Amino acid sequence: MPNSPDVVVIGGGIIGCSTAYQLVKRGMKVTVIERESVGCEASGVATGMISVMSIEDPGPFLDLARASFELYKTLAPELRDASGIDFYYGEASWLDLAFTEEEEEANRKAMSWKKDLVPRVTWLSDDDIRRVESRVSAQARSGVFFEGLAQVDAYRLTLAFTKAAESLGVVIRYAEATGLTTSGDRISGVATSTGDVGCDAVVLAMGAWSGLIEPWIGMPVPVEPLKGQILKLRAPGPPLVGNLHLGSFYVTPKLDGSILAGGYDSKVGFDKRARDEGTYRILGEVARICPPMQDAVLVEESTGLRPLTPDMIPILGPVPGLEGAFIATGHQRKGITLAAMTGKVMAQVVSGQDTELPIEAFSLARFGNGARIKGDE
Ligand SMILES: Cc1cc2nc3c(=O)[nH]c(=O)nc-3n(C[C@H](O)[C@H](O)[C@H](O)COP(=O)(O)OP(=O)(O)OC[C@H]3O[C@@H](n4cnc5c(N)ncnc54)[C@H](O)[C@@H]3O)c2cc1C
Structure with missing residues (x-):
């Protein structure tokens, strides 16, 4: 036709x-x-x-x-x-934190192959972490800092x-x-x-x-769908240095000034409802990673279904x-x-x-x- x-x-x-x-x-x-x-x-x-x-x-x-x-x-x-449309394309950094010996060992192993995939990778001691981002919890014993990634809205x-x-x-x-x-x-x-x-x-x-x-x-x-729950937060102070990660949880600054936090995933078919358990778990982990974030305001919560093969x-x-x-x-x-x-x-x-x-x-x-x-x- x-x-x-x-x-x-x-x-x-x-x-x-x-x-x-x-x-x-x-x-x-x-x-x-x-x-x-x-x-x-x-x-x-x-x-x-x-x-x-x-x-x-x-x-x-x-x-x-x-x-x-x-x-x-x-x-x-x-x-x-x-x-x-400005979709806030720009540079991003990522800090994988370790609070325990096991997490430190896992980060060390991952760094051995991740270093070939990212422009700049630095091992950080506990003192280095505080220099890079003073708001990270005192429980962090080391970290791996990845620079030269990108981000968008x-x-x-x-x-x-x-x-x-x-x-x-x-x-x-x-x-x-x-x-x-x-x-x-x-x-x-x-x-x-x-x-x-x-x-x-x-x-x-x-x-x-x-x-x-x-x-x-x-x-x-x-x-199959894999549900991810994600929170948008607002907090006073300058933007975080990058995406702060501990295990599966993360808190990340966006170039529009907002902060996203997530890491709570579940396989529950096509049920897209946000769960209170997920919200509390993410907020708890964010405060553990970065204690000043306990004063952050929860602006929005969303879920999305990722397509998995x-x-x-x-x-x-x-x-x-x-x-x-x-x-x-x-x-x-x-x-x-x-x-x-x-x-x-x-x-x-x-x-x-x-x-x-x-x-x-x-x-x-x-x-x-x-x-x-x-x-x-
Ligand atoms: C919490 C979370 C965080 C993520 N973070 C990242 C990240 O940081 N970086 C990254 O690279 N990826 C990330 N992802 C993954 C990324 O979002 C997905 O891989 C991607 O959005 C999949 O895109 P899509 O177009 O295939 O699916 P979708 O965005 O789900 O689009 C599919 C579309 O098809 C439509 N549709 C379905 N059936 C029909 C029909 N019968 N008729 C008409 N329309 C139909 C739906 O309405 C929908 O709009 C994240 C995902 C989640 C959930």
Whole structure:
């Protein structure tokens, strides 16, 4: 049909919006279908660290994350100009603290591989810590200080991808996608709560809900939600020196002057309710890490569902056996970091170009027909 898009992207999170932006830049006619609002799920609540430092094993996943980290250096100003939205892209630091001998040993081991992933890494004694950030608890016996990472406001970055994409002609349609329409083994459109949309190609970027498309494509997509709870705080005094970490808990300064704190995760399906237990636990850990923070004011609490795969590696590329169908999901804790390069390689594969990085390792086919996610909590 003359007015039909070439490509429909299902899901207005950061992965869908980044892909839509890169597709329209390649001359494709694109519609994004989002059931609620752009950035309303994980992409809108994420802490916004851009870093590769949690990826221990060399390989395609680390290469993708590194390439994405680098790409933001040119993409961030491009998006800011195209959208007019400041998403507070800037430098970030990270301080892994140890209060016990075991934590110190774990930090020492992690430093041995993390030092190759981060521009500047320094081992800090207890005295050094107080020099770097005087508000850290006296219980801290050592720390590892990582400098040269990056950060954004994740919600504003998602909006910037969207607005930049819209300025080039992408249409955002607010509806729930309910299935795919096909002609033989080819995609012919997307069925939605407000009618069918014809297209030649579809990109499935539905985050934690990606597992629900099994009946649409006739094969399992092993993605499960991992809920993360996050608090926005305000506190007097100058910004903290960086993201202060103890175990899974953290408190981090943002470039808009707010402070985010989190580290309380749970596997409870699609239940997005914030739990009091999580709120108290995060506030307690924040005060333990940084005692002056006990006077911080709780401004907002949110939760987000991260899309997890069994091997913790994203799923990117064509859907096997269904021509014109592509999938981009499973970015777990790293979707903001990975969004820049994910959008680019997805747009390349959909428009038939060679991808800048090999993406075979991310194929949905790697799970065969029945992978299940191991319960780890
Ligand atoms: C607390 C927390 C902190 C995090 N911190 C970081 C961080 O510091 N750095 C980092 O790199 N990553 C971080 N992440 C991870 C990151 O947020 C996710 O990996 C990323 O947002 C996933 O993006 P997405 O677009 O795949 O999913 P989502 O943002 O969840 O978007 C999916 C979209 O699809 C839509 N959708 C689903 N089904 C349908 C349908 N049938 N029809 C239409 N629309 C549909 C949803 O409404 C949603 O808008 C964090 C996550 C959480 C929860």
